[in-house]
Amino acid sequence: KTKEMCIDFRKNQRCPKPVYIKGEAVERVETYKYLGVVFDSKLNWKENINSVLKKVNTRMYCLRKLRSFGVNSGMLVTFYNAVICSIIVYGSVCWGGNISKFDRGRLEKIVKKAGHVVGMPLDSFKTLYEKRLLKKLMQILNDPTHPMRHYFDSRRSNRSGRFLPHKTNTNRYKASFLPSVLSVFNENYNSH
Known part of the structure; x- marks a missing residue:
């Protein structure tokens, strides 16, 4: 399943609208592991x-x-x-x-x-x-x-x-x- 993570350091953070691929909402996550490194939204x-x-x-x-x-x-x-x-x-x-x-x-x-x-x-x-x-x-x-x-x-x-x-x-x-x-x-x- 496709996942997305939003990284936003602005003071007034706004949650972006959900992303859809082929009519299916992309799951928003707080952490994501990429090439063995764990990223988080902060x-x-x-x-x-x-x-x-x-x-x-x-x-x-x-x-x-x-x-x-x-x-x-x-x-x-x-x-x-x-x-x-x-x-x-x-x-x-x-x-x-x-x-x-x-x-x-x-x-x-x-x-x-x-x-x-x-x-x-x-x-x-x-x-x-x-x-x-x-x-x-x-x-x-x-x-x-x-x-x-x-x-x-x-x-x-x-x-x-x-x-x-x-x-x-x-x-x-x-x-x-x-x-x-x-x-x-x-x-x-x-x-x-």
Whole structure:
């Protein structure tokens, strides 16, 4: 069955008229899972984090079992990166900047638990997210045919090589991909 979701951040939200396809009303939903990422009508990502943590917790059991069998730390880290970390960071360039402090804390907590199980500290969610942002930016900059390449080229300073900051008024947009990736790049650019 066809479903629709209305995302509206205006102060005076109006429920749009129902959509009909072949005479049948399209079902309006509050959450929708697309390519493994759960979207909700407020884009607060709580349902997505719940879904991620549910998947991760089942895999943490396997990590603990491997440790109980005496598997060395190197193999445990490899398992963590392939089976757990990959779930944590999947789609994070879309949602990672706009999750609540509470949900970010939940992700940080599970990474710390995994680090305890493998016997060494692991990259925090914040670090994983920033690495993903930079990787995505490098993919865009290295592909002259990418549709966003022109945007990034136009934001780059000829003198310093840094990106010009993105001016915006809303916190939701400040935490989204474009302003976030520019900010993370500039922070890393200054540290080198």
